[in-house]
Amino acid sequence: MKAMIAAVLLSLSASMSYASEANIEGVWRTVDDKTGYALAHISIEKQANDTYIGTIIEQFPFPGQPLILLCQKCPKPYTDQPIKNLQVFKGLINDVKQPDNYKHGKIIDPLTGKIYGMKAKLSSNGKKLRIRGYIGTSVIGRSQTWLRKE
Structure with missing residues (x-):
């Protein structure tokens, strides 16, 4: 009986850590x-x-190039806004x-x-986030892998 209780508690503990x-x-x-x-x-x-x-x-320049400070090519209301503190995506919801999947967001390339x-899709260990930006359907787009900052 003690072994069964320990197994249940261990299982709950593992699922709680996965959730976080x-x-x-x-x-x-x-x-x-x-x-x-x-990049940032x-x-x-x-x-x-x-x-x-x-x-x-926080943003980082490409090696040998100056840091771009303003969102100069962006549409309103982002036009000429500082890239630092720019809300780069919004509307993303959990599926x-x-x-581990997220959908329906909008992302801007500053x-x-x-x-x-x-x-987006979160890796099973929670340390990588695969972002897909696309036009119309996700088949036409490109992906980046973001790494959790520790």
Whole structure:
């Protein structure tokens, strides 16, 4: 009987730690999918309406290039806004059928000013977030893997 209780408690403990890892809230390091360079740190927060937003809290220049400070090519209301503290994505919701998946977001590329549809998938250990920006359907787009900042 004690062994059964211990097994149940261990199982509950494991599922509770997975649930905390499965949370996308926190700070993530974005990595360019083409160059492998770190681009920024993004803070992801859950809103009162159960959607997630991502805000650039720190940005890094490409080696040998100056840091771009303003979202010059961005549409209104982002036009000429500082990239630091820019809300880079919004509207992302958790897929209740697949808890590690998120969907229906909108993400802006501050370097090009383009806005894309967005979905994301959290790795099983909670340390990687695969972001997909797309036009229309997720087949037409590109992905980045963001790394949880520890």
